[in-house]
Amino acid sequence: MDWLIAYIESVMRLAAPLMFAAMGGLISERAGLANIALEGKLLVSAFAAAAVAASTGSAEWGLVAGVVAGAMSGWIFGASTVWLKADHIVMGTAFNLLVVGVIPTLGKAWFGSSGSTPALGTEARLQAGVGFFIAGVALVLILNEALRRTRWGLRVHSAGESPNALLVQGVSPRRVRIGAACVAGALAGLGGVILSLVQGSGYVRDMAGGRGYLALAAIIFGAWKPYPTLAACLIFAAADSAQMLLQGKSVFDISVPASLIQTLPFIATLTILALRRKRVSAPRAINQPL
Amino acid sequence: MKLRNLFGSWNVQNLVKLMALGCGLLLALIAVLGLAMALGEDALEVARIIWLGAWGSTTALGYSLYYATPLVFTGLAVAWAMRVGLFNIGAEGQMTMGGIAMVALGILLPELPSIVAWPLTLLLGALVGAAWAAVPAWFKVRRGTHEVLVCILMNFVAYGVGGFLILHVFRNPESQNPETLAIGSGFQWPQLAWMGGQSPLNATLGLAIVIVLLLSWLSGRTRFGLHQRWVGGAAEFAERSGVSPTRHQVLAMLISGALAGMAGSSILLGYLHKAREGFAGGAGFIGIAVALLGGLRPWGVLAAAILFGGLQKGAIDLDLDTEKISRDLATVMQAMVVVAVAALPLLNEFWTKRLDPSTSWGRRLHRWLERDHPQGGR
Numbered sequence: 001m002d003w004l005i006a007y008i009e010s011v012m013r014l015a016a017p018l019m020f021a022a023m024g025g026l027i028s029e030r031a032g033l034a035n036i037a038l039e040g041k042l043l044v045s046a047f048a049a050a051a052v053a054a055s056t057g058s059a060e061w062g063l064v065a066g067v068v069a070g071a072m073s074g075w076i077f078g079a080s081t082v083w084l085k086a087d088h089i090v091m092g093t094a095f096n097l098l099v100v101g102v103i104p105t106l107g108k109a110w111f112g113s114s115g116s117t118p119a120l121g122t123e124a125r126l127q128a129g130v131g132f133f134i135a136g137v138a139l140v141l142i143l144n145e146a147l148r149r150t151r152w153g154l155r156v157h158s159a160g161e162s163p164n165a166l167l168v169q170g171v172s173p174r175r176v177r178i179g180a181a182c183v184a185g186a187l188a189g190l191g192g193v194i195l196s197l198v199q200g201s202g203y204v205r206d207m208a209g210g211r212g213y214l215a216l217a218a219i220i221f222g223a224w225k226p227y228p229t230l231a232a233c234l235i236f237a238a239a240d241s242a243q244m245l246l247q248g249k250s251v252f253d254i255s256v257p258a259s260l261i262q263t264l265p266f267i268a269t270l271t272i273l274a275l276r277r278k279r280v281s282a283p284r285a286i287n288q289p290l
Numbered sequence: 291m292k293l294r295n296l297f298g299s300w301n302v303q304n305l306v307k308l309m310a311l312g313c314g315l316l317l318a319l320i321a322v323l324g325l326a327m328a329l330g331e332d333a334l335e336v337a338r339i340i341w342l343g344a345w346g347s348t349t350a351l352g353y354s355l356y357y358a359t360p361l362v363f364t365g366l367a368v369a370w371a372m373r374v375g376l377f378n379i380g381a382e383g384q385m386t387m388g389g390i391a392m393v394a395l396g397i398l399l400p401e402l403p404s405i406v407a408w409p410l411t412l413l414l415g416a417l418v419g420a421a422w423a424a425v426p427a428w429f430k431v432r433r434g435t436h437e438v439l440v441c442i443l444m445n446f447v448a449y450g451v452g453g454f455l456i457l458h459v460f461r462n463p464e465s466q467n468p469e470t471l472a473i474g475s476g477f478q479w480p481q482l483a484w485m486g487g488q489s490p491l492n493a494t495l496g497l498a499i500v501i502v503l504l505l506s507w508l509s510g511r512t513r514f515g516l517h518q519r520w521v522g523g524a525a526e527f528a529e530r531s532g533v534s535p536t537r538h539q540v541l542a543m544l545i546s547g548a549l550a551g552m553a554g555s556s557i558l559l560g561y562l563h564k565a566r567e568g569f570a571g572g573a574g575f576i577g578i579a580v581a582l583l584g585g586l587r588p589w590g591v592l593a594a595a596i597l598f599g600g601l602q603k604g605a606i607d608l609d610l611d612t613e614k615i616s617r618d619l620a621t622v623m624q625a626m627v628v629v630a631v632a633a634l635p636l637l638n639e640f641w642t643k644r645l646d647p648s649t650s651w652g653r654r655l656h657r658w659l660e661r662d663h664p665q666g667g668r
Contacts, residue, residue: 097628098621210446266446267447
């Protein structure tokens with residue numbers, strides 16, 4: 001049974017960054033901001049955390065830097081999209097492209113290597129075990145209540161469903177959306193920190209590897225509700241851990257090549273999306289300019 | 291006055307759009323050069339290297355056009371889908387799968403003469419690309435899942451499956467690199483040395499231009515093209531006129547996938563003559579920027595692709611000639627162009643207000659436009 005325990009632990013570890021990114025994305029999508037830029041936010045904060053941790057030698061400063069970088073990039077994405085009245089998906093694509101270009105440029109100027117940051121020693125990494133997973137579950141519980149019962153949650157909800165209702169109350173839906181984008185960025189930033197300081201030891205090129213998009217798929221599968229989204233994250237993490245477990249092993253005497261196994265989480269996601277026959281509807285005012 | 295007559299056939303709306311686009315591109319350029327200066331490089335020197343690197347010699351121009359060729363295909367693919375209201379962000383995966391299919395045919399049937407091999411490879415590439423795009427189309431129509439998400443997931447599947455095919459099925463066992471066996475000589479497209487000097491520019495550029503012509507005709511001169519644009523621009527009108535939006539969305543996605551499926555032809559059939567892992571190199575994503583900058587029109591896409599090919603070549607020269615700047619600066623430039631185009635509604639609004647006949651600028655402009663044509667200029 002040892003392998004089962006190891007497997008479950010691995011699922012919990014891999015689920016943590018997905019959960020934070022998905023909860024961040026959920027907030028911003030509920031506020032009406034389509035957030036395809038999650039992938040870019042994960043990368044920015046993973047890089048910022050690793051770069052600061054490598055420069056200061058302190059994991060805590062890396063954590064702070066990652067979250068701040070996430071929140072800032074959330075603000076940049078949210079504010080530019082809202083103020084420019086741009087299509088959210090086009091802006092999100094631009095943001096992801098920008099990140100892919102800017103990180104290696106900064107990395108080359110900072111560390112002389114365009115691909116990655118220097119490998120971190122143990123003192124500059126966070127030793128958290130499954131702590132982040134537990135924090136993530138707590139976040140889901142809190143978020144579920146906060147979205148339904150607090151004033152902030154209802155405002156986020158209105159910004160995504162009918163922004164005019166907010167205007168009538170004298171609340172600026174633009175501000176609510178940008179605020180939600182900041183919170184989303186900070187949470188995705190935490191996900192990025194987990195990638196580079198907990199799971200990895202430093203930043204490697206393209207280290208999010210599509211997790212931002214998987215988080216988005218989890219939100220859609222979860223019909224923009226916290227608990228089903230959490231379930232979807234766990235399923236994807238289970239597929240991801242299975243993928244890692246299967247690598248280099250042979251199944252029924254056939255060794256499956258790594259490149260094929262790596263598609264497992266994505267194929268699992270597609271299958272799950274295909275099996276869900278009920279059409280779920282996005283927040284009504286998503287991707288509508290204000 | 292010849293010049294004014296040229297403007298006379300224009301209306302203020304077009305001028306507004308052009309001003310808006312010019313402003314956006316200028317801001318993008320300032321942002322990129324600002325980044326270069328922040329890194330401690332001389333902005334003017336950077337601009338000079340990009341300019342000369344892109345068009346400075348026959349070989350440089352050839353490289354720019356060579357880099358532009360796949361972008362024409364992916365740009366057209368993204369643009370066609372977007373005119374029908376779909377965002378095909380999966381061109382990268384479609385290009386990967388289509389390209390591998392084309393190379394596979396060239397490896398399996400190396401004896402075929404060019405007259406059969408060329409159309410057959412293109413057809414196969416287009417079919418496989420369309421098949422890869424059929425998945426997001428199905429999800430969109432049957433499950434209501436946003437096509438962007440499914441396209442991205444299909445990209446990751448394509449990386450895995452493509453890597454498997456290149457590394458395990460068609461791998462060249464004698465090569466140190468992750469690449470396939472070579473295709474038959476009948477499958478290879480000729481180089482255009484008279485045009486591109488030492489560069490790998492090849493005849494697939496001609497193919498790209500033929501496809502631009504074809505799509506321009508299909509979109510602007512046929513009933514099918516008109517219906518496609520109805521669905522993108524006025525879905526409710528299309529539906530009430532008996533044009534099925536669902537059917538046309540699926541068809542648009544398939545056409546888009548077919549175009550992206552052929553995008554690898556320049557790299558694979560014209561230059562490498564085999565497939566390498568990651569040969570698409572982001573062309574599918576740059577195609578988004580190309581399509582947006584080209585105003586989603588075939589000729590615009592061609593022009594934007596050539597501009598972007600030049601930027602790519604210029605950025606590679608920057609990588610070699612400067613201390614701190616890597617070729618990733620090209621990606622930053624492309625991202626800023628997308629931001630500039632995304633900001634067009636706002637810039638449009640600004641210039642429309644600025645050039646309204648009630649303002650002093652607008653009054654002058656309208657008076658000038660209408661001097662010879664009392665009815666023109668509106």
